[in-house]
Structures are given as C-alpha cells and as structure tokens.
Amino acid sequence: MDAQRIKVACSSCNLRELCLPMGLSAEEMGQLDTLISSRKRVKRGEALFSVGDRFTSLYAVRSGFFKTCVTTADGRDQVTGFQMAGEIIGLDGIVSDHHACDAVALEDAEVCVMPFNQVEELSRQFTPLQHHVHRIMSREIVRDHSVMLLLGSMRAEERLAAFLLNLVQRLQARGFSPSEFNLRMTREEIGSYLGMKLETVSRTFSKFVDDGIIDVKQRYVHIKDTEALRRIVNPQTCS
Structure with missing residues (x-):
C-alpha cells in the first residue's frame, strides 16, 4: 500500500464532531468509515491541489494548517483563506469539476480523502450528512462575506x-x-x-x-x- 495513504476510521477519530454530522447511528458511521477510508500526508510547502487540477475529492484536515490562494493577473499570490484540523477544503472544485485555487500546507499536515461522488451518493441516503454538507457550503459563503466586510469597511x-x-x-x-x-x-x-x-x-x-x-x-x-x-x-x- 502507498505509504501516503493510510487506513483510518472516522468512528474513532477525535475530530469527528468537527467535520462530520452528529446523530448518525453505528451502522451509518460504519458506512462513513468506508467513505473516508484513506488519508494523505502533505509536507510543508507542498500543494494538496493546484488551480486547474481535476476535482475528485473533498479533504478533511486531520492535522496541520493550510492556506488557499490564487495568483493575480500581475503574478502575486493572493491568500483567500486558512484552514485547520477539522475543516473541509476542496469545495472550490464543485462548480466546474476543476480546482479554482491552490491549497498549500503551512506545516506538515494530513488530510482525510473523501471522494466526492461517494459523498453525493451517501448524502442522498443520509439526511444528516446531506444537511452537514450544505452547512459546510453555507459556512464558506458566510466566511467569504465576512472577508469582504473586512476588506471593504474595516481599518x-x-x-x-x-x-x-x-x-x-x-x-x-x-x-x-x-x-x-x-x-x-x-x-x-x-x-x-x-x-x-x-x-x-x-x-x-x-x-x-x-x-x-x-x-x-x-x-x-x-x-x-x-x-x-x-x-x-x-x-x-x-x-
């Protein structure tokens, strides 16, 4: 097995309350264990994904910190967010099936890999998971609005x-x-x-x-x- 991809169970993860919905039965948690069946290590300075990469998965940060950024027309890196353990990254790729930003590790990190086609399939079966995915998307929208407020009106x-x-x-x-x-x-x-x-x-x-x-x-x-x-x-x- 690739050393970068290690079997890990959601049901025993101490971050499950942060990145997974509450109230799932033992059977439903077992099915989620099959969904989030691997994790990937990303060394400091390396990209988990880059602009233009094909979108296939969402990633739950298990340890470490990431920044997401885009390159401006004049070649500067514009940081669009910072992500830490228990948060989900990769949502930017849903709209066009390709990632719209870079996700770079600020320190050695690990992420749980969640194939998006399986996330969608299980979301249709488990209403709590579907609501949770919608909540994550909504939180990203609210966070974007907060940043716009920061940049637009604050000293x-x-x-x-x-x-x-x-x-x-x-x-x-x-x-x-x-x-x-x-x-x-x-x-x-x-x-x-x-x-x-x-x-x-x-x-x-x-x-x-x-x-x-x-x-x-x-x-x-x-x-x-x-x-x-x-x-x-x-x-x-x-x-």
Missing part, C-alpha cells in the same frame, strides 16, 4: 483584531488555549489575506503590544485582553 486595526479573534475561537473549539497560540502563517500571508501591506501588519501587531493587548514573540501570540480586541472590532458595544 487595519479592526482587520487584524477580527482575524486574531476568529483564529483563537477556531483553535479553542479544537481544545487549544483560548489565549495562546503559534501563528502558522507569516505576517506577509496575513497581510495578503487581510488586504494589508506587510509593514502595516507589523506596525499593527506592535501597536497591540504597546497597548498591552497582546504579547508577541516571533510567531507566538498571547492575547492578554480579549475584550480590548472585541472593542476594536465593535466599538459601539463599548460602555
């Missing part, structure tokens, strides 16, 4: 504060600290995602440190005042 401080709050919230849902984490992405990648220049990202991080809101040591971030970040994003809630 630099608001953008970075919203980004840090979203990141720590997602990490906390996976059992990590609600206030301390290591950034897997560079400041340049954060800037690309938030529509900010590298210098602006660095300056805004420094301002948050000077204001006593966070501590930063290279990629280590400690959020000392979560409420202060929330007030930056939603100043109207300030008393």
